[in-house]
Amino acid sequence: MPIRRTALMAATAAMITFGVKAAPAPHPEADAQALDLAKQAIALRSVAGPGNQTPQVAALFREALVAGGFAPGDITVTPVDDTAYLIARWHGRDPSLKPLVISGHMDVVEARRADWQRDPFTPVVENGYLFGRGATDMKLDDAIAIASLLELRREGYTPRRDIIIEFSGDEETTMKTGAIIADKLSNAELVLNVDGANGVIDEKSGKPAYFTWAGAEKSYADFQMVVTNPGGHSSEPRAVNAIDEMAAALLRIQQHRFTPEINPLTRSYFVNAAKWEQPATAAAMRAFAANPADPHAIATLSADPAMIGKIGTTCVVTMISGGHALNALPQRAEANINCRIFPGHPRDQIMAELKKAAADPAITFTDTTAGSVSTDASPMRPDVVAAIDKAMAAAFPGVPVFAAQDSGASDSMWSRAHHVPSYGISPLFIKSSDSFMHGLNERTPVAAISPAISVMLSVVTDLSR
Numbered sequence: 320m321p322i323r324r325t326a327l328m329a330a331t332a333a334m335i336t337f338g339v340k341a342a343p344a345p346h347p348e349a350d351a352q353a354l355d356l357a358k359q360a361i362a363l364r365s366v367a368g369p370g371n372q373t374p375q376v377a378a379l380f381r382e383a384l385v386a387g388g389f390a391p392g393d394i395t396v397t398p399v400d401d402t403a404y405l406i407a408r409w410h411g412r413d414p415s416l417k418p419l420v421i422s423g424h425m426d427v428v429e430a431r432r433a434d435w436q437r438d439p440f441t442p443v444v445e446n447g448y449l450f451g452r453g454a455t456d457m458k459l460d461d462a463i464a465i466a467s468l469l470e471l472r473r474e475g476y477t478p479r480r481d482i483i484i485e486f487s488g489d490e491e492t493t494m495k496t497g498a499i500i501a502d503k504l505s506n507a508e509l510v511l512n513v514d515g516a517n518g519v520i521d522e523k524s525g526k527p528a529y530f531t532w533a534g535a536e537k538s539y540a541d542f543q544m545v546v547t548n549p550g551g552h553s554s555e556p557r558a559v560n561a562i563d564e565m566a567a568a569l570l571r572i573q574q575h576r577f578t579p580e581i582n583p584l585t586r587s588y589f590v591n592a593a594k595w596e597q598p599a600t601a602a603a604m605r606a607f608a609a610n611p612a613d614p615h616a617i618a619t620l621s622a623d624p625a626m627i628g629k630i631g632t633t634c635v636v637t638m639i640s641g642g643h644a645l646n647a648l649p650q651r652a653e654a655n656i657n658c659r660i661f662p663g664h665p666r667d668q669i670m671a672e673l674k675k676a677a678a679d680p681a682i683t684f685t686d687t688t689a690g691s692v693s694t695d696a697s698p699m700r701p702d703v704v705a706a707i708d709k710a711m712a713a714a715f716p717g718v719p720v721f722a723a724q725d726s727g728a729s730d731s732m733w734s735r736a737h738h739v740p741s742y743g744i745s746p747l748f749i750k751s752s753d754s755f756m757h758g759l760n761e762r763t764p765v766a767a768i769s770p771a772i773s774v775m776l777s778v779v780t781d782l783s784r
């Protein structure tokens with residue numbers, strides 16, 4: 320699951336007045352199916368490693384799709400290592416159009432019974448919440464996507480373009496199946512990735528505060544730095560010592576700042592999200608949106624760990640090793656630099672900049688990144704923006720909706736690498752204080768299901784008709 324919300328916890332200013340407008344038509348059958356399917360999926364322990372039940376989740380979803388009218392021949396479940404991925408196609412009226420892809424993942428992060436209040440793999444509804452690993456990230460989202468498509472079928476809807484629903488099986492670990500799926504679906508018109516909850520409920524009022532969707536994400540990179548030295552006896556120190564050399568270069572990298580930058584998605588975020596922040600941060604967000612070279616705004620945002628990653632590429636040293644004996648001059652020193660790259664920059668460009676900052680030709684740099692690819696931001700397509708705005712206005716009247724950029728990685732990077740416009744949009748609303756994705760006692764309010772399905776029905780229809 321990508322990370323999007325950060326310092327927007329103090330949403331007390333967000334007292335939205337809800338107008339009474341025509342609510343979307345009810346769909347009780349889909350609501351019930353989504354909850355039921357989510358519970359069945361949560362009960363399957365789809366964690367990477369021995370006993371991984373992701374293939375069983377795929378079988379469960381396949382069965383639900385077939386029961387809802389998908390032709391068995393239009394659904395493939397493909398095993399890969401200890402996991403599996405699923406691709407299902409709903410044929411549209413015009414086979415010449417590129418398909419709309421709805422994307423999710425079936426695997427979850429490990430959860431230990433001893434650490435949880437309840438068994439993470441025994442779904443339970445209590446106090447209005449669905450509890451269980453995957454309640455937020457993202458088996459409930461998967462179930463909502465499936466139930467929404469089956470509701471559209473029940474209503475007799477036929478899309479103009481094909482709708483493909485696909486679920487990867489290792490998004491939380493190696494992200495291998497997401498890459499395979501993106502390869503197979505590289506001709507897609509666009510991807511809607513329903514990973515995680517993107518709506519925020521106000522802590523005090525309990526009402527929806529705002530909703531963000533994502534058109535870009537930071538990309539992950541690791542660079543290994545190595546310096547070697549002939550070494551020698553520690554009683555006879557030499558002018559050049561491999562560990563000293565590495566330490567000095569690391570301090571120069573620490574001092575290095577990548578040029579702050581902005582794109583339409585982060586600008587939208589800074590302008591719209593500022594009102595939920597403390598005054599100093601809010602002023603810096605607005606100033607940065609107006610002028611991304613504003614030194615005062617840059618200083619304020621750079622000092623905030625929740626903000627520094629939103630204004631550019633960041634790189635930090637995460638591991639070091641060196642030396643081979645207590646009484647020997649080190650023959651080798653190594654460091655790992657972990658970077659989160661702002662969209663639009665290839666990794667070799669960032670590595671070259673790091674090398675320049677390190678300013679020591681004796682130190683070699685190697686790109687050791689695994690399971691990641693750097694991508695550009697997807698465009699703010701008017702049809703996508705309009706579809707989201709319209710659906711949200713009907714289901715959540717008066718609630719602000721704006722674009723943002725994810726700080727973490729998602730399966731969307733694979734489709735973006737194929738230049739398929741990809742958007743992170745999960746219509747579930749939860750409180751930030753209830754957000755325990757990857758953490759303990761993961762939960763999502765059951766009341767969030769019905770409006771989420773209304774949003775899905777509207778968005779999927781608008782983008783496929």
Ligand SMILES: [Zn+2]
Pocket residue numbers: 320321424456457490514515
């Ligand atoms: Zn996720």
